[in-house]
C-alpha cells in the first residue's frame with residue numbers, strides 16, 4: 001500500500017486519540033461507583049425485606065395484643081358480675097355461695113395469667129419496635145450513601161463524556177485528512193492487535209510490540225520508498241518512519 005509520508009505520520013496522531021478514547025471508555029465502564037451502587041442496592045433490598053418482616057411481626061403482635069386485652073376484659077367483667085351477685089346477698093345456699101367464691105378466685109387467677117400475656121406481648125412489641133427503628137435508621141443511612149455515590153457517579157460520567165466528546169471531535173478532524181484505504185487497513189489492524197494498528201519506528205524499535213528491528217529489517221525500512229506503507233515484521237502493525245527512527 002502507498003500513502004504520503006505526512007498521512008502516515010498523521011495516522012500516529014489518530015492512534016493516539018484512539019488510545020485516549022479507549023482509555024476514556026474503559027474508565028467509564030470501570031467507574032468504582034458502578035460497583036458501589038450495585039452493592040448499596042443489594043444492601044437496601046435486603047434491609048427493606050427485613051424491615052417488611054418486622055412490620056408484619058408488629059401487625060401480628062398488635063392483633064395478639066388486642067385479643068389478649070379483650071380476653072382480660074371478658075374475665076374482668078365476669079368476675080365483676082359475680083362479685084356484685086355475692087355482695088347483693090341474693091345467694092343464700094352455702095353450696096352456691098361456695099361455688100361463686102371459687103369461681104371468683106379462679107377468674108382472678110385467669111385474669112392474672114391473661115394480664116401476664118398482655119405484658120409479654122407488650123415486651124415483644126417493644127423489642128420489635130426497637131428492631132424496626134434500627135432497620136429504618138440503616139435504610140436511611142444506606143439511602144443517603146446511595147445518593148452520594150449516585151451524585152459522584154453522575155459527576156464522573158459528565159466529566160468523562162466531556163472528554164470523550166472532545167476526543168471524538170479531534171479524531172474526526174484527523175481522520176478526515178487520512179485516505180480511506182489507509183484508514184481501513186489501520187482499523188483492521190487495530191481490531192486484531194489490542195487497539196494498536198499503527199506505531200512509530202523510534203530508535204530502531206517498533207513502538208507497537210516494543211521489539212528492536214534486526215539490521216536487515218532496518219535496512220529494508222531505510223530503502224523502502226517514503227510513500228510505501230511499511231509494516232512491522234514481528235507484530236504486522238503499520239510501522240511509521242519518523243524523524244528519530246534511527247535509520
Ligand SMILES: [Zn+2]
Nearest residue numbers: 206209232235
Ligand atoms: Zn511491532
